[in-house]
Amino acid sequence: MLVTLIIPMLNESGGVPFLWSRLTDVASKLADDQFETVFVDDGSTDNTAALIEQLSVTPTLSWKLVQLSRNFGHQAAISAGMMQASGEAMIFLDADLQDPPELIPVFLEKFRGGYDVVYGVRKNRKEPLWLRACFGIFYRLFNAISERPIPLDAGEFGLVSRRVGKLIAEMPERDRLIRGMRSWVGFKQIGIPYDRPERHAGTSSYSISRRVEGALDGLFGYSKVPIRLAFYFGVLVFLLGGAYLLQSYMMMFITGDTGVIGWRSVITLIFMLGGANLIATAIVGEYVCRIYFQGKQRPLYVVEKTLSSENN
Numbered sequence: 001m002l003v004t005l006i007i008p009m010l011n012e013s014g015g016v017p018f019l020w021s022r023l024t025d026v027a028s029k030l031a032d033d034q035f036e037t038v039f040v041d042d043g044s045t046d047n048t049a050a051l052i053e054q055l056s057v058t059p060t061l062s063w064k065l066v067q068l069s070r071n072f073g074h075q076a077a078i079s080a081g082m083m084q085a086s087g088e089a090m091i092f093l094d095a096d097l098q099d100p101p102e103l104i105p106v107f108l109e110k111f112r113g114g115y116d117v118v119y120g121v122r123k124n125r126k127e128p129l130w131l132r133a134c135f136g137i138f139y140r141l142f143n144a145i146s147e148r149p150i151p152l153d154a155g156e157f158g159l160v161s162r163r164v165g166k167l168i169a170e171m172p173e174r175d176r177l178i179r180g181m182r183s184w185v186g187f188k189q190i191g192i193p194y195d196r197p198e199r200h201a202g203t204s205s206y207s208i209s210r211r212v213e214g215a216l217d218g219l220f221g222y223s224k225v226p227i228r229l230a231f232y233f234g235v236l237v238f239l240l241g242g243a244y245l246l247q248s249y250m251m252m253f254i255t256g257d258t259g260v261i262g263w264r265s266v267i268t269l270i271f272m273l274g275g276a277n278l279i280a281t282a283i284v285g286e287y288v289c290r291i292y293f294q295g296k297q298r299p300l301y302v303v304e305k306t307l308s309s310e311n312n
Protein backbone atom coordinates (compact mmCIF):
# COMPACT_ATOMS: atom_id res chain seq x y z
CA MET A 1 0.00 0.00 0.00
CA LEU A 2 1.23 3.49 -0.80
CA VAL A 3 1.14 5.88 2.15
CA THR A 4 1.79 9.62 1.84
CA LEU A 5 3.49 11.45 4.69
CA ILE A 6 2.76 15.17 4.62
CA ILE A 7 5.26 17.35 6.45
CA PRO A 8 4.96 21.16 6.53
CA MET A 9 8.27 22.90 7.07
CA LEU A 10 9.21 26.37 8.08
CA ASN A 11 12.90 26.82 8.80
CA GLU A 12 13.43 23.28 10.02
CA SER A 13 16.99 22.76 8.77
CA GLY A 14 18.12 21.80 12.29
CA GLY A 15 15.93 18.73 12.29
CA VAL A 16 15.82 17.43 8.70
CA PRO A 17 18.52 14.72 8.95
CA PHE A 18 17.14 13.39 12.27
CA LEU A 19 13.60 13.38 10.95
CA TRP A 20 14.68 11.52 7.85
CA SER A 21 16.62 8.89 9.75
CA ARG A 22 13.64 8.26 12.05
CA LEU A 23 11.36 7.97 9.02
CA THR A 24 13.81 5.62 7.31
CA ASP A 25 13.81 3.39 10.40
CA VAL A 26 10.04 3.26 10.55
CA ALA A 27 9.72 2.62 6.80
CA SER A 28 12.28 -0.18 6.94
CA LYS A 29 10.16 -1.98 9.53
CA LEU A 30 7.07 -1.74 7.37
CA ALA A 31 8.53 -3.36 4.31
CA ASP A 32 5.15 -4.20 2.77
CA ASP A 33 4.25 -0.54 2.44
CA GLN A 34 5.61 2.20 0.24
CA PHE A 35 6.09 5.65 1.74
CA GLU A 36 6.03 8.83 -0.25
CA THR A 37 7.02 11.85 1.83
CA VAL A 38 5.65 15.20 0.69
CA PHE A 39 7.70 17.98 2.26
CA VAL A 40 6.03 21.35 1.93
CA ASP A 41 8.52 24.15 2.24
CA ASP A 42 6.36 26.97 3.56
CA GLY A 43 8.67 29.83 2.62
CA SER A 44 11.69 28.83 4.72
CA THR A 45 14.51 31.33 4.76
CA ASP A 46 17.15 28.81 5.83
CA ASN A 47 18.48 25.85 3.86
CA THR A 48 15.59 23.48 4.61
CA ALA A 49 14.88 22.91 0.90
CA ALA A 50 18.54 22.30 0.04
CA LEU A 51 18.79 19.71 2.80
CA ILE A 52 15.71 17.90 1.54
CA GLU A 53 17.13 17.73 -1.97
CA GLN A 54 20.10 15.83 -0.57
CA LEU A 55 18.09 13.16 1.23
CA SER A 56 18.83 9.64 0.11
CA VAL A 57 15.89 7.43 -0.69
CA THR A 58 15.34 3.74 -0.02
CA PRO A 59 13.25 1.32 -2.10
CA THR A 60 10.26 1.99 0.13
CA LEU A 61 10.79 5.61 1.09
CA SER A 62 10.86 8.46 -1.41
CA TRP A 63 10.29 12.20 -1.14
CA LYS A 64 8.64 15.05 -2.98
CA LEU A 65 9.31 18.68 -2.26
CA VAL A 66 6.60 21.27 -2.76
CA GLN A 67 8.01 24.71 -2.49
CA LEU A 68 5.54 27.50 -1.75
CA SER A 69 6.30 30.99 -3.06
CA ARG A 70 6.27 32.45 0.47
CA ASN A 71 5.07 31.61 3.99
CA PHE A 72 1.35 30.75 3.86
CA GLY A 73 1.01 29.16 7.30
CA HIS A 74 0.94 25.67 8.74
CA GLN A 75 -2.63 24.79 7.70
CA ALA A 76 -2.23 26.05 4.13
CA ALA A 77 1.05 24.15 3.85
CA ILE A 78 -0.65 20.88 4.85
CA SER A 79 -3.39 21.60 2.33
CA ALA A 80 -0.76 22.11 -0.38
CA GLY A 81 0.78 18.76 0.55
CA MET A 82 -2.59 17.02 0.35
CA MET A 83 -3.01 18.07 -3.26
CA GLN A 84 0.22 16.23 -4.10
CA ALA A 85 -0.61 13.06 -2.23
CA SER A 86 -1.17 9.88 -4.18
CA GLY A 87 -1.24 7.42 -1.27
CA GLU A 88 -4.21 5.40 -0.11
CA ALA A 89 -3.74 7.03 3.26
CA MET A 90 -2.20 10.38 4.23
CA ILE A 91 -0.34 10.97 7.46
CA PHE A 92 0.31 14.50 8.73
CA LEU A 93 3.28 15.10 10.96
CA ASP A 94 5.36 18.05 12.09
CA ALA A 95 8.96 18.35 11.04
CA ASP A 96 10.27 19.03 14.55
CA LEU A 97 9.80 15.43 15.76
CA GLN A 98 7.14 16.50 18.24
CA ASP A 99 4.97 14.00 16.39
CA PRO A 100 6.86 10.71 16.82
CA PRO A 101 7.07 8.81 13.50
CA GLU A 102 7.06 5.59 15.53
CA LEU A 103 3.28 5.93 15.77
CA ILE A 104 2.91 5.46 12.02
CA PRO A 105 2.57 1.64 12.29
CA VAL A 106 -0.16 2.08 14.91
CA PHE A 107 -2.04 4.51 12.66
CA LEU A 108 -1.75 2.11 9.72
CA GLU A 109 -3.00 -0.80 11.78
CA LYS A 110 -6.14 1.14 12.72
CA PHE A 111 -6.57 2.24 9.11
CA ARG A 112 -6.45 -1.38 8.00
CA GLY A 113 -8.94 -2.14 10.75
CA GLY A 114 -11.47 0.11 9.02
CA TYR A 115 -10.88 3.56 10.47
CA ASP A 116 -10.88 6.51 8.07
CA VAL A 117 -9.40 8.90 10.59
CA VAL A 118 -6.78 8.10 13.23
CA TYR A 119 -5.32 10.98 15.23
CA GLY A 120 -2.79 11.35 18.01
CA VAL A 121 -4.01 12.60 21.37
CA ARG A 122 -1.37 14.36 23.47
CA LYS A 123 -1.14 12.69 26.85
CA ASN A 124 1.20 15.16 28.41
CA ARG A 125 2.10 18.48 26.93
CA LYS A 126 5.57 19.80 27.51
CA GLU A 127 4.58 23.41 27.06
CA PRO A 128 4.63 25.81 30.04
CA LEU A 129 1.71 25.52 32.43
CA TRP A 130 0.05 28.80 31.43
CA LEU A 131 0.11 27.80 27.74
CA ARG A 132 -1.36 24.42 28.59
CA ALA A 133 -4.09 26.14 30.58
CA CYS A 134 -4.85 28.35 27.56
CA PHE A 135 -5.04 25.30 25.27
CA GLY A 136 -7.35 23.60 27.77
CA ILE A 137 -9.66 26.61 27.93
CA PHE A 138 -9.67 26.95 24.15
CA TYR A 139 -10.58 23.33 23.41
CA ARG A 140 -13.29 23.26 26.02
CA LEU A 141 -14.75 26.58 24.90
CA PHE A 142 -14.57 25.44 21.29
CA ASN A 143 -16.40 22.23 22.01
CA ALA A 144 -19.00 23.96 24.12
CA ILE A 145 -20.03 26.27 21.29
CA SER A 146 -19.02 24.63 18.04
CA GLU A 147 -21.40 22.85 15.69
CA ARG A 148 -19.09 19.89 15.65
CA PRO A 149 -16.73 19.15 18.56
CA ILE A 150 -13.06 18.43 17.94
CA PRO A 151 -11.28 15.86 20.08
CA LEU A 152 -9.54 17.37 23.10
CA ASP A 153 -5.76 17.68 22.87
CA ALA A 154 -5.49 16.46 19.30
CA GLY A 155 -3.57 18.35 16.67
CA GLU A 156 -3.12 17.55 13.01
CA PHE A 157 -0.83 14.60 13.75
CA GLY A 158 -2.62 11.56 12.43
CA LEU A 159 -3.82 9.61 9.44
CA VAL A 160 -6.72 10.16 7.08
CA SER A 161 -7.88 7.85 4.33
CA ARG A 162 -7.61 9.02 0.75
CA ARG A 163 -11.34 9.82 0.59
CA VAL A 164 -11.26 11.93 3.75
CA GLY A 165 -8.08 13.66 2.60
CA LYS A 166 -9.64 14.46 -0.73
CA LEU A 167 -12.78 15.85 0.93
CA ILE A 168 -10.73 18.09 3.20
CA ALA A 169 -8.40 19.24 0.44
CA GLU A 170 -11.35 20.21 -1.72
CA MET A 171 -13.19 22.19 0.95
CA PRO A 172 -13.13 25.75 -0.37
CA GLU A 173 -12.96 27.56 2.95
CA ARG A 174 -10.11 29.84 3.87
CA ASP A 175 -10.25 29.51 7.65
CA ARG A 176 -8.71 26.11 7.63
CA LEU A 177 -8.42 24.24 10.86
CA ILE A 178 -7.71 20.78 9.59
CA ARG A 179 -8.50 19.05 12.88
CA GLY A 180 -11.92 20.75 12.74
CA MET A 181 -12.61 19.82 9.12
CA ARG A 182 -11.42 16.30 9.80
CA SER A 183 -13.87 15.89 12.65
CA TRP A 184 -16.67 17.39 10.53
CA VAL A 185 -16.19 14.83 7.74
CA GLY A 186 -17.34 11.93 9.88
CA PHE A 187 -16.67 8.23 9.11
CA LYS A 188 -15.03 6.00 11.72
CA GLN A 189 -12.54 8.01 13.78
CA ILE A 190 -10.27 7.06 16.66
CA GLY A 191 -7.71 8.79 18.89
CA ILE A 192 -4.39 7.26 19.93
CA PRO A 193 -2.78 8.68 23.10
CA TYR A 194 0.92 9.52 22.91
CA ASP A 195 3.56 11.51 24.76
CA ARG A 196 4.41 14.70 22.95
CA PRO A 197 8.11 15.45 23.30
CA GLU A 198 9.74 18.85 23.03
CA ARG A 199 10.94 20.25 19.73
CA HIS A 200 14.02 18.45 18.45
CA ALA A 201 15.69 21.60 17.11
CA GLY A 202 14.87 25.24 16.40
CA THR A 203 12.06 27.18 17.98
CA SER A 204 8.31 27.09 17.54
CA SER A 205 7.19 29.45 14.81
CA TYR A 206 3.93 30.02 16.61
CA SER A 207 4.08 33.29 18.49
CA ILE A 208 1.42 34.16 21.04
CA SER A 209 -0.37 36.42 18.58
CA ARG A 210 -0.41 33.67 15.96
CA ARG A 211 -1.87 31.24 18.45
CA VAL A 212 -4.54 33.75 19.46
CA GLU A 213 -5.33 34.24 15.78
CA GLY A 214 -5.60 30.49 15.30
CA ALA A 215 -7.91 30.22 18.29
CA LEU A 216 -10.16 33.00 16.97
CA ASP A 217 -10.23 31.37 13.54
CA GLY A 218 -11.32 28.17 15.19
CA LEU A 219 -14.01 29.80 17.32
CA PHE A 220 -15.50 32.04 14.64
CA GLY A 221 -14.90 29.71 11.72
CA TYR A 222 -16.83 26.86 13.27
CA SER A 223 -19.51 28.47 15.34
CA LYS A 224 -22.47 30.80 15.11
CA VAL A 225 -22.60 31.01 18.90
CA PRO A 226 -20.57 34.24 19.32
CA ILE A 227 -22.89 36.16 17.02
CA ARG A 228 -25.91 34.63 18.75
CA LEU A 229 -24.52 35.65 22.14
CA ALA A 230 -24.13 39.18 20.85
CA PHE A 231 -27.79 39.12 19.80
CA TYR A 232 -29.06 37.82 23.13
CA PHE A 233 -26.86 40.23 25.02
CA GLY A 234 -28.18 43.08 22.90
CA VAL A 235 -31.78 42.06 23.64
CA LEU A 236 -31.03 41.80 27.36
CA VAL A 237 -29.43 45.25 27.49
CA PHE A 238 -32.31 46.72 25.48
CA LEU A 239 -34.90 45.24 27.85
CA LEU A 240 -32.97 46.39 30.90
CA GLY A 241 -32.86 49.90 29.43
CA GLY A 242 -36.62 49.81 28.89
CA ALA A 243 -37.26 48.57 32.40
CA TYR A 244 -35.04 51.29 33.81
CA LEU A 245 -36.92 53.97 31.87
CA LEU A 246 -40.25 52.66 33.09
CA GLN A 247 -39.06 52.49 36.65
CA SER A 248 -37.71 56.04 36.62
CA TYR A 249 -40.98 57.47 35.21
CA MET A 250 -42.96 55.61 37.82
CA MET A 251 -40.73 56.96 40.55
CA MET A 252 -41.20 60.47 39.13
CA PHE A 253 -44.97 60.15 39.26
CA ILE A 254 -44.96 58.65 42.71
CA THR A 255 -42.48 61.03 44.36
CA GLY A 256 -43.02 64.05 42.08
CA ASP A 257 -39.28 64.69 42.05
CA THR A 258 -37.89 65.72 38.63
CA GLY A 259 -34.50 67.00 39.80
CA VAL A 260 -31.17 66.21 38.11
CA ILE A 261 -30.58 63.10 40.01
CA GLY A 262 -28.94 59.92 38.83
CA TRP A 263 -26.39 61.37 36.42
CA ARG A 264 -23.95 58.69 37.53
CA SER A 265 -26.27 55.97 36.40
CA VAL A 266 -26.75 57.76 33.07
CA ILE A 267 -23.02 57.89 32.51
CA THR A 268 -22.74 54.25 33.54
CA LEU A 269 -25.42 53.29 31.08
CA ILE A 270 -23.75 55.22 28.28
CA PHE A 271 -20.52 53.37 28.91
CA MET A 272 -22.15 50.00 29.25
CA LEU A 273 -24.30 50.37 26.18
CA GLY A 274 -21.38 51.76 24.20
CA GLY A 275 -19.37 48.71 25.24
CA ALA A 276 -22.14 46.30 24.39
CA ASN A 277 -22.51 47.97 21.01
CA LEU A 278 -18.83 47.68 20.31
CA ILE A 279 -18.74 44.03 21.29
CA ALA A 280 -21.69 43.19 19.08
CA THR A 281 -20.31 45.18 16.16
CA ALA A 282 -16.95 43.48 16.51
CA ILE A 283 -18.54 40.07 16.44
CA VAL A 284 -20.52 40.95 13.32
CA GLY A 285 -17.28 42.30 11.89
CA GLU A 286 -15.55 38.97 12.50
CA TYR A 287 -18.08 37.21 10.34
CA VAL A 288 -18.19 39.95 7.69
CA CYS A 289 -14.41 39.76 7.43
CA ARG A 290 -14.60 36.06 6.85
CA ILE A 291 -17.24 36.48 4.15
CA TYR A 292 -15.06 39.14 2.55
CA PHE A 293 -11.95 36.99 2.43
CA GLN A 294 -13.91 33.97 1.34
CA GLY A 295 -15.57 36.07 -1.36
CA LYS A 296 -12.21 36.99 -2.82
CA GLN A 297 -11.67 33.35 -3.71
CA ARG A 298 -7.93 33.72 -3.73
CA PRO A 299 -5.96 30.50 -3.80
CA LEU A 300 -4.84 29.30 -0.39
CA TYR A 301 -1.22 29.09 -1.41
CA VAL A 302 1.02 29.42 -4.44
CA VAL A 303 3.34 26.61 -5.46
CA GLU A 304 6.62 27.88 -6.80
CA LYS A 305 8.03 24.54 -7.87
CA THR A 306 7.88 20.86 -7.10
CA LEU A 307 10.72 18.39 -7.10
CA SER A 308 10.86 14.71 -6.38
CA SER A 309 13.50 12.20 -5.47
CA GLU A 310 12.74 10.36 -8.69
CA ASN A 311 13.81 13.16 -11.00
CA ASN A 312 16.34 14.78 -8.73
Ligand code: UDP
Pocket residue numbers: 007008009010011012042071072073074077093094095096098203204205206
Ligand atom coordinates in the same frame (compact mmCIF):
# COMPACT_ATOMS: atom_id res chain seq x y z
N1 UDP B 1 5.02 25.35 10.01
C1 UDP B 1 4.78 25.71 8.70
N2 UDP B 1 4.42 27.00 8.43
C2 UDP B 1 4.26 27.93 9.41
C3 UDP B 1 4.46 27.53 10.76
C4 UDP B 1 4.84 26.23 11.01
O1 UDP B 1 4.90 24.91 7.77
O2 UDP B 1 3.93 29.06 9.10
C5 UDP B 1 5.41 23.95 10.30
C6 UDP B 1 6.62 23.77 11.16
O3 UDP B 1 7.80 23.70 10.38
C7 UDP B 1 6.34 22.46 11.88
C8 UDP B 1 4.83 22.49 12.02
O4 UDP B 1 4.34 23.39 11.04
O5 UDP B 1 6.71 21.34 11.09
C9 UDP B 1 4.38 22.88 13.41
O6 UDP B 1 4.94 24.13 13.74
P1 UDP B 1 5.57 24.44 15.16
O7 UDP B 1 6.42 23.32 15.63
O8 UDP B 1 6.22 25.78 15.04
O9 UDP B 1 4.26 24.56 16.04
P2 UDP B 1 4.02 23.99 17.52
O10 UDP B 1 4.48 22.56 17.53
O11 UDP B 1 4.84 24.84 18.42
O12 UDP B 1 2.55 24.14 17.72
Ligand code: MG
Pocket residue numbers: 094096098199204
Ligand atom coordinates in the same frame (compact mmCIF):
# COMPACT_ATOMS: atom_id res chain seq x y z
MG1 MG C 1 6.26 21.87 17.01
